[in-house]
Amino acid sequence: MDTGASVPAGRSLVFDSGIGGMGVVQALRDLLPALHIDYLADTALFPYGEQPDDLLTSRIVSLLVAACERLQPDILVIACNTASTIALPALRQRLNIPVVGCVPPIRWAGRVSTSRVIGLLSTSATARRPYILRLHQDFAPDCRLITHGARQLADLAERAFLGEAIADSDVQYELTCLFSQPHGGEIDTVGLGCTHYTFLMDAFERLSPPGITWLDPAPAVARQVRTILQEASCSSATSRPGRLLMTRAPQNAARLEGAAQKLGFSQWDVFSVPAPGMAEA
Secondary structure, eight states: OOOGGGSOOOEEEEEESSSTTHHHHHHHHHHOTTOEEEEEEOGGGOOGGGSOHHHHHHHHHHHHHHHHHHHOOSEEEEOOHHHHHHHHHHHHHHOSSOEEOOOOOHHHHHHHOSSSEEEEEEEHHHHHSHHHHHHHHHHOTTSEEEEEEESSHHHHHHHHHTTOOOOHHHHHHHHHHHHTSTTGGGOOEEEEOSGGGGGGHHHHHHHSOTTOEEEOOHHHHHHHHHHHHHHSOOOOOOOSOOOEEESSOOTTHHHHHHHHHTTTOOOEEEOOOOSGGGTTO
8 A cells, every 4th residue: 555654755835825725734644644744825815716817826926936935845735726727837937846736626527427517616716717618628528517606615614624613504505506507406526626615525515415426636636746756856854843824814813723733733923025026915
């Protein structure tokens, strides 16, 4: 059996607009227990969904170039669908380390669906991007794709991560928006198009129509990281604990610390970048 113990000890940086990428962190911890993980959340601009693409691309690149210079990771993991769909090419041009993105699992859904009607639950920004149409045309052209861009699920997921009780009615509303669309009753497979939604998976499975297969891409991202690290020459392990960094101090610091400690982060700190690209924040 291939385990994380066979992977050279290396350093990773996981990035998201908020704390939803912690689902990817959990998948990395499960598969690669020896991997050092730093986490950076752009909380000053959360949520990314309603921001212009050009602003986001400039900000993400400036922020992550600075973060990689400071933290010196062997690999960068973009645990954010919005950032992945707009900034991956620019990041790969600027950085000399592997950059792994997280994209909606449309190809995966096309492989497992038997009804050939698949759903995508994402943020509103991800749902309307041309990238989704290209994924559909390239990897699941024989399937009907039904999307719903949910406006409140990312916030609900962050609250769930912090241990708050989430009303079923709030989740049910977004699910109804997906399954009540024309041909929505034929959906048999739904992909998560936002990393935050991992923390709502139990509610999705409980509240959705019977027989729905839900696809969370976080484990696939972890497997891709493992493959890259197995082929790369990584830095030696660092003894310092992983850092949880945010571009704005959280209002719920005590609850955040409690939740983050379960994933190996002992404390959080503010990450600031004195660069022109950050002025818009």
